[in-house]
Structures are given as structure tokens and as C-alpha cells.
Amino acid sequence: MSELTKLPLKGALDGLKAKTFSSSELTEAFIGAIEHSNGALNAYVETTFDKARAQAKASDELLAKGEGRALEGAPLGIKDLYCTEGVRTTACSKILGNFVPTYESTVTANLWQGGAVMLGKLNMDEFAMGSSNETSHWGPVVNPWKAKDSNQALTPGGSSGGSAAAVAADLCLAATASDTGGSIRQPAAFTGTVGIKPTYGRASRFGMVAFASSLDQAGPITKTVEDAAIMLNVMCSHDVKDSTSLDIEVPDFTQFIGKSVKGLRIGIPDEYRLDGIPAEIDALWEQGIAWLKDAGAEIVRITLPHTKYALPCYYIVAPAEASSNLARYDGMRFGYRDPEATSLTDTYELSRSEGFGKEVKRRIMIGTYVLSAGFYDAYYVKALKVRRKIADDFTEAFKSCDVILTPATPSSAFALGDEKKAADPVSMYLNDVFTVTTNLAGLPGLSVPAGLDQHGLPLGLQVIGKALDEGTVLTIASVLEQAAGFTQKPSKWW
Amino acid sequence: MAIDVATVKKVASLSRLREPEARLESLSGELNGILGWIEQLNEIDVTGVEPMTTAVAAAAPLRDDVVSDGGKVADVVKNAPKTVDGFFVVPKVVE
Numbered sequence: 001m002s003e004l005t006k007l008p009l010k011g012a013l014d015g016l017k018a019k020t021f022s023s024s025e026l027t028e029a030f031i032g033a034i035e036h037s038n039g040a041l042n043a044y045v046e047t048t049f050d051k052a053r054a055q056a057k058a059s060d061e062l063l064a065k066g067e068g069r070a071l072e073g074a075p076l077g078i079k080d081l082y083c084t085e086g087v088r089t090t091a092c093s094k095i096l097g098n099f100v101p102t103y104e105s106t107v108t109a110n111l112w113q114g115g116a117v118m119l120g121k122l123n124m125d126e127f128a129m130g131s132s133n134e135t136s137h138w139g140p141v142v143n144p145w146k147a148k149d150s151n152q153a154l155t156p157g158g159s160s161g162g163s164a165a166a167v168a169a170d171l172c173l174a175a176t177a178s179d180t181g182g183s184i185r186q187p188a189a190f191t192g193t194v195g196i197k198p199t200y201g202r203a204s205r206f207g208m209v210a211f212a213s214s215l216d217q218a219g220p221i222t223k224t225v226e227d228a229a230i231m232l233n234v235m236c237s238h239d240v241k242d243s244t245s246l247d248i249e250v251p252d253f254t255q256f257i258g259k260s261v262k263g264l265r266i267g268i269p270d271e272y273r274l275d276g277i278p279a280e281i282d283a284l285w286e287q288g289i290a291w292l293k294d295a296g297a298e299i300v301r302i303t304l305p306h307t308k309y310a311l312p313c314y315y316i317v318a319p320a321e322a323s324s325n326l327a328r329y330d331g332m333r334f335g336y337r338d339p340e341a342t343s344l345t346d347t348y349e350l351s352r353s354e355g356f357g358k359e360v361k362r363r364i365m366i367g368t369y370v371l372s373a374g375f376y377d378a379y380y381v382k383a384l385k386v387r388r389k390i391a392d393d394f395t396e397a398f399k400s401c402d403v404i405l406t407p408a409t410p411s412s413a414f415a416l417g418d419e420k421k422a423a424d425p426v427s428m429y430l431n432d433v434f435t436v437t438t439n440l441a442g443l444p445g446l447s448v449p450a451g452l453d454q455h456g457l458p459l460g461l462q463v464i465g466k467a468l469d470e471g472t473v474l475t476i477a478s479v480l481e482q483a484a485g486f487t488q489k490p491s492k493w494w
Numbered sequence: 495m496a497i498d499v500a501t502v503k504k505v506a507s508l509s510r511l512r513e514p515e516a517r518l519e520s521l522s523g524e525l526n527g528i529l530g531w532i533e534q535l536n537e538i539d540v541t542g543v544e545p546m547t548t549a550v551a552a553a554a555p556l557r558d559d560v561v562s563d564g565g566k567v568a569d570v571v572k573n574a575p576k577t578v579d580g581f582f583v584v585p586k587v588v589e
Contacts, residue, residue: 102569200549214548240557244550312532323509330510332584334573344585349512361511365521366528368509369497379532384545386535391546425524426531442549 002029005170006489009074009227012173016063016073023063023073027056027117030075034119034171040494043166045080045138046088047120055117062115070234072115077172079163080121081128082108082218083207087118091209092136093126095329095336095355105207106239107176107218114234119172123162126357127326128183128211131431133161134416135359143191143413144169144490148456154413157187157431163221164191168490174222174231178208180215181314182409182435185447188221189408189460192449192488194477195221196228199468200442201246204239212321213244215314215439225448225478229253232470248468256471257478262296264472267401271307272434274410280453281407288405288450288461291483292476302397302404306389310437311429313390316370316383317440322360323367329355362425391441398466403476406434408447408460434462444470448477449486458488497525 004026007015015021031049038044052075059073083089083101090096104112112118125135132155133140143156144165156165160177164187167175177184179197188195196219203218210216220231232253239245268289273282293299331337331351338350356364370379397404410433414421421428438445444467447460461480465473497505499518502525506513513521567580576583 099573102566102572201552240555243555244548244552246550246552247555306538309535309538312535315528315532316535327510331575333571333582335575337575342585344587345510347585348510349507352510353512356511361509361513362521362524362528364509364511365502365505365525369501369505369525369529372505372508381545382535382540384547385540385543386538388543388546389538389540391549425528440549 002032004029005033007173008223009173009230010224012074013071013230017068019063023056023059023117024053026073027052027075030119030172037169037171037494040142041144041165041169041171042139042141043123043162043169043171044077044120045090045092045123045162048087048118051087052117052119059115059117069115070230071111073117074115074173075117075119076111077119077122077163077166077175078108079124079160079176079178081124081178081209082176083209084108084118084121087121089121089209090137091127092124092138093356093360094137095352097137097336099334101207103207106204106237106241107208107235110234110237111176122166122175125159125161126360127209127322128159128178128180129322129359129363130158131182131186131428132416132418132421133158135357137357140416141165142416144494145191145413145457146490146493153416155190155416157190157413159183160187160195160221164188164193164195167191167193167221167223174220174227176218176235177221178216178218179439180211180318181439182432184219184221185435185445185460185462186409186431188447189449189458190413192458192486193221193223194225194228194446194448195219196232196446196470196473197438197444198232198236198470199444201244202236202470204237204242204245206239206241210325212318213325214321215318217439225474225481226254226257228446229257229474251471253470253474256474259475260296261292261476261479264297264403264476265300265401266292266297266476267300267302267397267404269302269304269307269397269404269406271304272406274433277410278453281410281459284451284459284461285405285407288480291480292405295479295483300401302401304393304397304437306386306393307437309386310390310440311433313383313386314432314436314440315366315429316379317387319363319367320371320380321367323364323371326360326364387440390437394441394443403472404464405476406462406464408434408462410434412453412455412457412459438464443467444473446473446477448480450480450484451486452488497522497529
């Protein structure tokens with residue numbers, strides 16, 4: 001296998017600019033890697049190699065003239081939630097099984113405008129509803145990492161499991177992902193990669209298949225913190241096609257990498273010390289605190305009193321929005337239509353019941369229930385009020401600190417086919433216990449790999465920032481990255 | 495408030511879903527499990543708290559009331575299960 005695929009995005013961009021290798025060579029290396037590996041890992045659900053070769057050739061012509069753009073010639077993977085013109089987009093649901101968009105999402109349009117090369121579409125949980133990639137219509141992704149004492153196939157996390165696995169296994173330089181409750185940060189933590197969910201409104205949601213519109217946000221999964229900054233520079237933009245997209249300047253996020261953290265105040269929330277969390281997760285958190293202290297930061301104890309209510313609040317707000325967003329799948333204008341149904345009601349009900357998977361249907365029903373007459377105030381409005389309390393907790397905490405440091409996940413990667421989690425939806429939902437608060441509050445959150453657990457599996461730390469302060473989040477994360485010196489890769493079994 | 499099988503059926507129908515009879519019992523258990531866990535929100539006093547509907551505290555943007563897009567019939571019906579002459583073909587609505 002070519003060494004080129006092992007480069008971080010930054011290294012590859014430098015090599016392309018210096019003409020050490022061409023985009024065509026780099027792209028062929030990735031195509032070879034995907035052809036060799038995808039049977040075992042199932043990270044890609046669609047490949048676009050012809051398109052990739054054409055884009056690489058065009059990039060090489062620009063690079064030869066010294067006219068390369070920010071991502072010129074860089075082969076990327078795209079989560080199957082982003083509409084890509086002329087390329088099948090399914091959100092890994094049967095109901096969109098043959099959907100070929102006639103338009104491009106704003107985030108991916110920005111990437112192609114920046115010179116990037118598309119290798120294909122990446123696997124995910126159906127409509128981004130899941131934490132293990134097992135709800136995908138195309139079957140689960142397999143984590144490239146395995147425990148050192150077991151041959152058991154592990155989940156790469158979810159919902160952006162394909163994005164995380166592809167980056168970890170060197171099947172793309174970087175990938176797009178999306179995060180509604182932790183769908184970028186949890187898979188990043190499970191695969192030893194970096195994932196950032198920027199502030200709500202930083203990146204346009206136009207052309208992203210909607211799950212819960214007030215929570216969904218685009219972001220990258222990458223090999224390094226610097227690569228995350230490079231991706232954010234291109235992905236984020238103001239877009240009139242998304243009314244929640246913020247009309248503010250996108251800074252050059254790379255300027256925040258390697259800055260000093262001297263004097264920065266790091267908040268440590270008491271409420272993130274949970275019962276039943278493995279001791280090594282707490283130990284890693286302590287280690288992260290020590291690294292930042294050594295680098296000159298000041299450690300501040302903070303309190304986020306409503307943390308334990310974030311997940312139950314989320315499981316009202318997100319399903320409510322999902323039940324409304326997914327009403328569009330009715331078998332009429334696009335997507336799956338039951339071929340046997342004759343009446344209107346039969347067509348609706350049979351198309352939806354066959355087209356949606358079990359978890360998606362469960363969430364639609366929860367959403368319908370909490371929005372239905374008689375329960376709307378008790379559940380939905382109540383949750384919106386709790387959401388305000390959770391956001392207020394952060395506003396209060398940020399009066400005494402600049403960023404917050406927490407663990408990223410309550411465990412390392414778990415087994416695919418975990419029976420307890422399959423039988424008890426709530427135990428699966430608990431995966432997002434540390435990440436979901438930032439979605440509710442709209443804040444930026446980043447997961448950076450910081451060490452291995454006793455089984456040799458990666459663990460991540462999460463950095464949470466003030467709204468629009470991705471810069472300080474990236475500064476802190478790059479210091480943690482440097483201190484952790486996390487360079488481990490999964491040993492290649494596939 | 496427990497969700498019995500009749501309620502599951504009603505919610506499924508409101509959701510335009512048709513779940514097989516054999517699945518209703520287990521669905522009732524799953525939904526009760528989730529809603530029971532959600533009940534803990536009742537521990538919080540939210541008197542006087544304004545509901546939060548968006549993370550972005552910005553006014554809805556306005557634009558000029560002019561046609562900015564359109565004329566894309568072929569694109570609009572391209573992914574339809576069934577079409578005739580640029581129209582969607584759907585099951586009969588009125589008998």
C-alpha cells in the first residue's frame with residue numbers, strides 16, 4: 001500500500017504544492033486502498049472514482065500553473081448525508097435508496113470550489129440516528145481498531161462511523177461528517193481521529209439531509225487538529241439558502257494552531273464525573289488537565305448543574321423535529337414507494353413502514369407522541385425550557401473560564417452486535433452523554449485522541465468553546481494533541 | 495403516563511406508519527422505557543423560563559420578494575416514483 005495515503009491533509013497539500021507527487025498519483029493511491037479495504041470495513045457505500053480521476057486531473061493542471069486553491073487535489077470522503085449532484089445520496093436509508101440529487105449541498109460545493117477531489121459517499125447510521133452505525137441500511141461499518149486481546153469486530157461509533165473509519169484507515173485524507181448529538185465527536189473518539197462540530201450556524205445546512213434542524217451541524221473528521229482547521233476554513237460559509245446560517249466572517253482557523261495557552265482558563269465541570277464510568281476515562285481526563293496546566297493554562301472548577309437532563313431533553317427535541325422533517329418521505333415526489341399499495345393511505349403507511357428502519361420509526365413515534373395534543377406542553381415545551389436552562393448553565397460557566405475540558409465518550413469502542421444496547425435503546429443513547437449538551441446550546445465541541453485504554457483502544461478528550469470561539473478550541477486541542485503525542489494507528493488486519 | 499398497545503397504534507397511525515400487530519407489544523415496552531427515562535425532567539422547576547427554540551439568537555433574515563429560482567420541472571420530478579409529462583402521478587385521493 002502506498003505511503004501517500006498515510007499523509008495528513010496538511011502534508012498532502014504541501015506535497016502537492018511542491019510537486020513531490022501529483023493529485024492523480026495521490027488519488028490512485030486512495031482508489032487502490034479503498035478497493036483493497038472496503039470489503040472488510042464497509043466505510044464507503046458509493047465510490048465515485050471516475051469523477052475523482054477527472055477532478056484530480058483538473059487539479060494537476062492548476063497546480064502545474066501554481067494556481068492551486070485551499071484544498072487543491074486533496075481526495076476526500078463525503079458522508080452520505082450531503083446531497084451531491086448526480087451521485088446517489090441515501091442518508092443510508094432504504095427510503096432514499098435510489099435518490100440522485102439534482103443539486104449540490106453548500107458544504108460540498110464549497111469543497112469542490114476549493115479544489116477537493118471526491119472519492120465517494122461514506123456510510124452512516126440511517127438519517128444519522130444511531131451511535132454504532134448499525135442502523136445503516138447498507139450494514140455497519142467495522143472499526144479499523146481492534147482490542148489487542150480479541151478478534152471481535154468493533155463499532156466505529158455513529159452516526160459518522162464511515163467518515164471516522166475511512167480517516168482512521170487512510171481511505172481518504174479527511175472526511176465530512178455531521179453532528180446532532182455527538183455524531184462527529186463520538187466516532188472520532190472511537191477511532192483515534194479528530195472531529196469538530198463548529199458553532200451552530202457556522203456551516204450551511206443546505207443540502208444536508210435533515211434530522212433535527214435546530215441541532216444538526218456540519219463538521220470534519222480529520223487526522224490532526226491542524227487538518228480540522230483547514231477543512232473548517234472551506235466548509236464554513238454564510239449561505240442565503242439556510243436562514244440559520246450566520247452572516248459573519250470565517251476566520252483563518254489555522255492561525256489558532258500552536259498558539260500559547262498561557263493564562264487561558266480551563267473549566268472542569270463537576271457534573272461530568274459520572275458513576276459507572278471506567279476509571280481510565282477519569283484518569284485520562286486528569287492527564288489532560290495536567291498537560292494544560294504544564295502548558296501554562298489555569299484550571300478552574302465549574303458547575304453545569306443541568307448536565308444530567310441534557311440527554312432526556314435531547315430525546316424530546318430531536319425526535320420531535322425528526323418526526324416533522326421525515327414527514328416529507330411519503331412515497332409521492334421522491335424516494336421509495338410501495339409497489340403494491342393502491343390507496344393513498346396505504347401508499348403512505350406501507351412506503352414509510354418498509355422504507356424506514358426500526359430506530360428511525362421508534363424516534364418518529366416518540367416525536368409524534370411528544371408533539372401530540374395533550375402532551376405538547378408536558379413534553380415538548382418542557383424540554384425547550386430545560387434546553388434554555390442547559391444553555392444558561394454554559395453562559396454562566398463561561399464567565400469564569402475560556403474553554404471547558406471533558407472526556408469525549410463514556411467508553412471506548414464497543415462490540416458490533418452488542419445485545420444489551422440493542423435491547424435497551426436508552427443504554428445506546430448514553431453514548432452521547434458528554435457531547436449532547438453542546439448541540440442543545442449550539443456551542444463548538446471538538447474531540448481529540450489522547451490515549452489508549454487497557455485494551456489498546458483509542459480514547460478522546462473533548463474541548464467545548466464559547467459560541468463562535470472555535471479558535472480557542474483549536475488552540476487547546478493542538479496543545480493536547482502535542483502533549484499526548486498520539487501517533488498510534490490501528491494494526492492492519494483487513 | 496404509560497403507553498399501551500392502543501396508544502402505540504394511534505401514534506403509529508398519526509406518524510403514517512403501519513407496524514405489524516406482533517411488534518406493537520414490544521414497541522409499547524420500548525417507548526415506555528424511553529418516556530419513563532425522560533420523566534426525570536419533571537425534577538426541574540422551569541417556572542418563568544422562556545422556551546428555547548433555536549441556538550441562534552438572530553432575527554429571521556429577509557430578502558426581496560422576487561423570483562430567484564425555478565423553471566426546473568425536469569429536476570423536480572427526476573426522482574419521483576411515477577411521473578407523466580412533468581407531473582407527479584399519485585394514488586387516487588378522492589373516490
